[in-house]
Structure formats: structure tokens, C-alpha cells
Amino acid sequence: MRKLYEYPKSRAAFERACKVIPSGIYGHQGPVEGCYVPIEAFPLYSSKAQGTYLWDLDGNKFIDYMCAYGPNILGYNDPDVDEAAARQRAISDCTTLPNPVMIDFADLLVDTVASADWAFFAKNGNDVTTGAIMTARAYTHRKKIVFFKGYYHGVSPWTQKVDYPGVIEEDVCNNIYVEWNNFEELSRVFEENRDQIAAIIAQPYMHGNFMDNQMPAEGFWQKVRKLCDDTGTVLIIDDVRAGFRMDLAGSDHYFGFKADLICFCKALANGYNVSALCGRDFLKNTVSSLSYTGSYWMSAVPFAAGIACIEKMKKIDCPRILNEKGQKLKDGLIAAAAKYGYTLNVTGMPSLFYLRLADDPTFMLHQEWIAQCVQRGVFFTGHHNHFINAALSDDDIRETVEIADEAFSVVRDRHDK
Amino acid sequence: MRKLYEYPKSRAAFERACKVIPSGIYGHQGPVEGCYVPIEAFPLYSSKAQGTYLWDLDGNKFIDYMCAYGPNILGYNDPDVDEAAARQRAISDCTTLPNPVMIDFADLLVDTVASADWAFFAKNGNDVTTGAIMTARAYTHRKKIVFFKGYYHGVSPWTQKVDYPGVIEEDVCNNIYVEWNNFEELSRVFEENRDQIAAIIAQPYMHGNFMDNQMPAEGFWQKVRKLCDDTGTVLIIDDVRAGFRMDLAGSDHYFGFKADLICFCKALANGYNVSALCGRDFLKNTVSSLSYTGSYWMSAVPFAAGIACIEKMKKIDCPRILNEKGQKLKDGLIAAAAKYGYTLNVTGMPSLFYLRLADDPTFMLHQEWIAQCVQRGVFFTGHHNHFINAALSDDDIRETVEIADEAFSVVRDRHDK
Numbered sequence: 001m002r003k004l005y006e007y008p009k010s011r012a013a014f015e016r017a018c019k020v021i022p023s024g025i026y027g028h029q030g031p032v033e034g035c036y037v038p039i040e041a042f043p044l045y046s047s048k049a050q051g052t053y054l055w056d057l058d059g060n061k062f063i064d065y066m067c068a069y070g071p072n073i074l075g076y077n078d079p080d081v082d083e084a085a086a087r088q089r090a091i092s093d094c095t096t097l098p099n100p101v102m103i104d105f106a107d108l109l110v111d112t113v114a115s116a117d118w119a120f121f122a123k124n125g126n127d128v129t130t131g132a133i134m135t136a137r138a139y140t141h142r143k144k145i146v147f148f149k150g151y152y153h154g155v156s157p158w159t160q161k162v163d164y165p166g167v168i169e170e171d172v173c174n175n176i177y178v179e180w181n182n183f184e185e186l187s188r189v190f191e192e193n194r195d196q197i198a199a200i201i202a203q204p205y206m207h208g209n210f211m212d213n214q215m216p217a218e219g220f221w222q223k224v225r226k227l228c229d230d231t232g233t234v235l236i237i238d239d240v241r242a243g244f245r246m247d248l249a250g251s252d253h254y255f256g257f258k259a260d261l262i263c264f265c266k267a268l269a270n271g272y273n274v275s276a277l278c279g280r281d282f283l284k285n286t287v288s289s290l291s292y293t294g295s296y297w298m299s300a301v302p303f304a305a306g307i308a309c310i311e312k313m314k315k316i317d318c319p320r321i322l323n324e325k326g327q328k329l330k331d332g333l334i335a336a337a338a339k340y341g342y343t344l345n346v347t348g349m350p351s352l353f354y355l356r357l358a359d360d361p362t363f364m365l366h367q368e369w370i371a372q373c374v375q376r377g378v379f380f381t382g383h384h385n386h387f388i389n390a391a392l393s394d395d396d397i398r399e400t401v402e403i404a405d406e407a408f409s410v411v412r413d414r415h416d417k
Numbered sequence: 418m419r420k421l422y423e424y425p426k427s428r429a430a431f432e433r434a435c436k437v438i439p440s441g442i443y444g445h446q447g448p449v450e451g452c453y454v455p456i457e458a459f460p461l462y463s464s465k466a467q468g469t470y471l472w473d474l475d476g477n478k479f480i481d482y483m484c485a486y487g488p489n490i491l492g493y494n495d496p497d498v499d500e501a502a503a504r505q506r507a508i509s510d511c512t513t514l515p516n517p518v519m520i521d522f523a524d525l526l527v528d529t530v531a532s533a534d535w536a537f538f539a540k541n542g543n544d545v546t547t548g549a550i551m552t553a554r555a556y557t558h559r560k561k562i563v564f565f566k567g568y569y570h571g572v573s574p575w576t577q578k579v580d581y582p583g584v585i586e587e588d589v590c591n592n593i594y595v596e597w598n599n600f601e602e603l604s605r606v607f608e609e610n611r612d613q614i615a616a617i618i619a620q621p622y623m624h625g626n627f628m629d630n631q632m633p634a635e636g637f638w639q640k641v642r643k644l645c646d647d648t649g650t651v652l653i654i655d656d657v658r659a660g661f662r663m664d665l666a667g668s669d670h671y672f673g674f675k676a677d678l679i680c681f682c683k684a685l686a687n688g689y690n691v692s693a694l695c696g697r698d699f700l701k702n703t704v705s706s707l708s709y710t711g712s713y714w715m716s717a718v719p720f721a722a723g724i725a726c727i728e729k730m731k732k733i734d735c736p737r738i739l740n741e742k743g744q745k746l747k748d749g750l751i752a753a754a755a756k757y758g759y760t761l762n763v764t765g766m767p768s769l770f771y772l773r774l775a776d777d778p779t780f781m782l783h784q785e786w787i788a789q790c791v792q793r794g795v796f797f798t799g800h801h802n803h804f805i806n807a808a809l810s811d812d813d814i815r816e817t818v819e820i821a822d823e824a825f826s827v828v829r830d831r832h833d834k
Binding site for chain 2: 013043054057064082086092155266272287292
């Protein structure tokens, strides 16, 4: 049996943080957000990262299946990406005029992403989902936006719920929420809101939190695409989370349709700070008409990093290897669960796998198991999809399954008593 | 007479960009935005930057008074900031857990900024102005926001105008616009909207575009502060542009009052990508309650850069030296204008000077003069405030005044004919 990790330095740092940072660590990385449950099993601060590994402040080493919640796709500190970034940094980064590396990056995205006739760069995923909504409204002169329940499209008030702090009715009063994969409901909503719907915004499949992830039903996207075409509605794919882990040509391409607008961020530059809104020609002039920019949106270093990242992803056929690694891990985890009489649901793409121990509707058993994994060096999270990166080795997968096995045995033992 | 710069490579790059990027270059850096008029006198892409200088794609060298529109405060590629950033980059940047350098940066801001009891980090200035609005609404349970005409608080729909593409009535229907420095109008607005105003959001002085910049009237901020206190309204200072160029303790401190929330971005880390919302204790729990985060918001490298930047700014007393340099330049430019019978209005803080040739209400003369300066190697902009950085030398100022003088003489000659 492995010795369980302890986190005294993480806890001390968190206490220090709480004095000067609201909630100490906010958002998806914070212990209050919900994905970290059970909180006490998790470290809170990192001291270093390399490849697929993360070390916490107490020196504990983890095989990190969160990958910075997506950005780490090639492995932390990838030498090729870092070298390209350092080369650009020595020349310039954030200056009064953009460096033409911005054009090179746009060219590469247009060459790579099937639905990209152009690229517009920003910083956050939220910047580009918001830009997409503004583009759709400006183009259609309509206001309403259709979302699929379980969505996450960023943090702007328009993406939140009216009962969330700081959000007002006006922020969300044009939002319509439809069940994922329910084309009849979607059609009805379109009939009830004729000529009023500017856009559908959706992830390529339902990879929401606190739920088994769901692939699109057979033909779903083709029907949605046709509905948008028939009604002059802009189809926005939010590929911030899944982008480049499913298909380098875009997750819409993976499912055999073309988005009108597609949003990228996380995996775009292996952790360098950039996001991109890409789209079809007919929307280009509308995007040009927006008042939309930011202080660092044309910084050169992330563009250089993005070029190196995409070129390397192409070279190694990244989605294929991530899904192969993910599949191997998935098979191993399911088998380990079965050994102890458990059913582990592993849903979503293998490169973005979501875990749920099916034998307990309260999630408590699942959380116990996650806690046992984390405290042995496998950084899983409670109720969020995971991410595979290219630096994950077969040995890492073997060790992960070993630890998962040990964690299952502990949970089984406890509950057999 | 100096030979005028030409920009064939910038123009060719722009043509290439227009094929794959909406409008080629968007926002404040783009030639369509309005500040670049006359466009043909300006380069469009940079090849490198160092200290106070920028080189365009055609190899022309400029003394750059735009400083990346603010981020360049210590000089491009400042060795101390870059070294701190590189040291952190070798360890980690964007990872699953934050590095405690985030806490160190928050500690430093709390020590430095008078109205900061805490700090919350994001990426864009717009992220933190939006976070401030959400905080004010969540805290007060009110909806309305008061703006001063001529404001710029970012690019989210709530900060824009209803007739801007992509903006809908609901985005801005709770905005109230008041004349800068008009306390009577402000008081009347508060009476008419009793218990409905969540916040006033304002720059520390009116540094809008296409207008002479205006300092607050004597006692204006003290009256506004009292009005906010009396009515339970949150006072938000948007220090994104002026922050650290007026006063390291915050531009509210410069004017002798305390903001409830203060927004920083540009000069915070000498071009590394970070923004910060700081504020008073009574709002800390409200900020904690927001659903507000982003993929790169806890990346470690910009925090390390920010620490090095602020420490260096303290060491060299940055606002003082920037304002001295700015004053010297201002005096030189005004004298050069006078030599040719022109009146040059130089408004705002010297470290953020705004230029307007007063002798022509059409702005055409002003634009002609700006064009002559730019084509001789002084990067001024038509109708936006400028920025001083610490690497600007007395020789640079002398050369700038010499070029400005030559530019005035050309304009004078033309109009005397």
C-alpha cells in the first residue's frame, strides 16, 4: 500500500492566500468550486510541472489528468513550443504594432481548421464565445441565443444564470435552454421564436460537469446544421475544451458538419495565453465591424507558441495518440473497477474522459475513490472531465491503473466492513 | 530635412492579413479604428522592439510614444522583468494548480495600492471592469451603472453603445451617462434613481479619445466619494490606462480619495499578460461569490513578471520619472509649436500626455503634423493619449522635439503657400 500524500504546505499557503485573494483560489482551480470534492484529499498549490507531471507545494508528485484544465496538450514545458516562444520573446511580445507572426498563425489555423476561412485572436475562451454571440447578433439583427442544458461557455454574465451573483435578468433574458440531443424540442423552440434566434451555441458534445458526458445522437448535428441553414441562424461551436483533442480540423469536422463560428482556446498553444474565433467567409465583415480588442490580444509570443504547438500536433497526429492513450487508460480503469465489483462509467472522448462510479447515486463512493487516487499521486477531479496530454507514457498509464486498483481496494474494504 | 519613412512591407503584410484576419488588424492597433489617422503615414507591423524603440517591418526605427498602448512602462524587454519571468517559466506557467507566486503578487499589490485590501487576477482590463460591475451589482442588489461621457472601460457589450454592432438594448439599458466633472448632473441622476444605482465607474481623470484630456475639478472626487458613501453606491476606478503612471498607490490615491474597487492591467507587468481587480475588505466576500475565472487566469509567469515590474517601479520611483520626462517633452513640443505660430494643447498627466494642435478645429492640421512626425520616426497617434516609459532618455526627448520642430516647419510651409 502506498503512503497517502499530505498537504501541510498547500494548506498553509491557502490560509495565506485567503487574506489577500477573494476565496484564496477562485474558479475551476479553487477548492470551493465543487470539482475538487473531497477537498481535503487535494493539494492546492503547485511548485513545478514537467511533461505529464505536476508537483505540489509539499513535493508530492502527480500524474496530472487535468492538464491545467486543457491547455497542457503536448506536456508541460514542451521544448519545441517553449523554444519558439523564447525566440519570439527575444524579439518582441506586446508592442504598439502587431508582429506578422499573427498573420502566420491565422494562416496556419485557416489551413488546419475546416470551418476556418479566417481567425480572430483574443485571450480567454470567454472573449471568443462573447465575440461569437456579438457577431451572430450583428449579422442576424436578432437577439435570442439557444443553449444546451449543461453547457459552459465562459464567465460573462450572458453565459451565467440569473440567480448567480452579479448577474441581472437583462443579461440572460434572451437565452433559451434546450435539452442536449433533443431535436424535437429544438425545432419547437425555433417555431415558437421564428426569425428571433441569432445563434445556437454548443459544445461539440455534452461535456458538462456533474454528469456523464454525452455524444451527439446519430445525425443530430446534421439536423441542427440544416435547421440553422433553413432559419438563417448562426451555428457557433464552442471548441474551447475539446478543440484539438478530437480532430485538428475542428470538432465539428469530427462529427461531419461545418460550424459557422468556432471558438478555440485551451489547447491552442500548450499553455501560452491565446484564444481564437474562427469562422466562415460570410461572417468576416461582421467580425470586422465589432468594437472588440484588448491590451494583449496581439502579443506575439503566444502566436509563435501556437504555431509550434499546432505544427507539432500535426506531426505527431495528436488527437489519434491522445485517444489511444485515453482508451488504454479507460480500459484499465474499467477493468480495475470490475475486479472489486464496481462499474466505472467512462464517458466522452477518451482524450477527454469523464469518470463516474455508477454504483452509488449519491456520488459519495465516487468521491471516496477519487480521494484515494489523488492521495496516491493520480490527479483526477471529482466531477469534471479529464484531459490526456501527449507526454503521458504507457508506464504512467500502468501506474495510474495500479493506483486506481489500490484505491478501489481501499474503498471496497471500507464498505465491506 | 529627414527622409520620410515608407512602408511597403507593412502594406504588403496588411494585404496578406486581410485575407485571413477580419479587418487585417482590429481594435486600437488597427488602421480603421480612427486613432491612426492619417493611415498612410503609419507603419502597420513591427519587426522588433527594445527599450523605448520600435522597428517596423520595413526596418524604420521609431521612438514609440504609444508603449503598446500602455503595457510598456519600463522599456520593452526590460531585463529584470524578463529574467524573473524566464525563471518562473522554467518551473511552470499554466498548470492545474496555481503557483504560490500568485499569493506573493497579491501581497505586493495589497502593500502597494492604497485601496487594495485584496487582489483578484484575470487577463484583460475588460475582465476586471466586468468583474467590478458584477461585484457592485451582487453587493448592492441594484442594476444601474453611472458612466462619465468619453469613458472607455473595455469591450464587453455592457461598456459599448446600443448602436454598435453586436450590442443589444438589454446590454446597456441600465447605463446612465453623465458629463465629466458635472457634480450637479451626477447628484440629480442619483436623486432620480434613488436606491437603484449599483456603481459609478470612472477613469481617474477623463483621458478619452478625440478630446482634450480633463483633470477632475477641485474637490470633485471628494464629493463623488461622499455621494457614493451616502447612497451605498460602489465607486469603481478604472485605472487600466493610468495605473502606475500617476501614483504607485493607485490613481485614486493621487487625487486623495479611496476607490471601493480599482481595476489594473496594462502597466502591471511590463507587457506580460495579467490584469487585477483590487478592492476594499467589505467587497471581498462578494467577489468570492462570483462565478468568474478563465483558463490562464492563474498562470504563474505573468505574476513573477508583475512582481519584478512593481518592485522596479518602486525602486526607480516610476511615476515621478515618467512625469518629469513627460513634462520635459511637453515643454519642448509646446515651444516648438510656438516657434511656428501654433498652439499645441498638451493635456492629461505628462506621463500620459494627449496632443491637440489648437489652431484648427477640423483636426486636419493636427493630423498633418502627426503624419510628419511619424514618418520621421516619432510614433505619435492622432487622437489617443500617449504613454511615457522609463527607458526614454533625454536624447530621445531632444530628438523628438527636433523632429516635431521639423514637422511643424513642413506644415507651416505648406499652409503659408
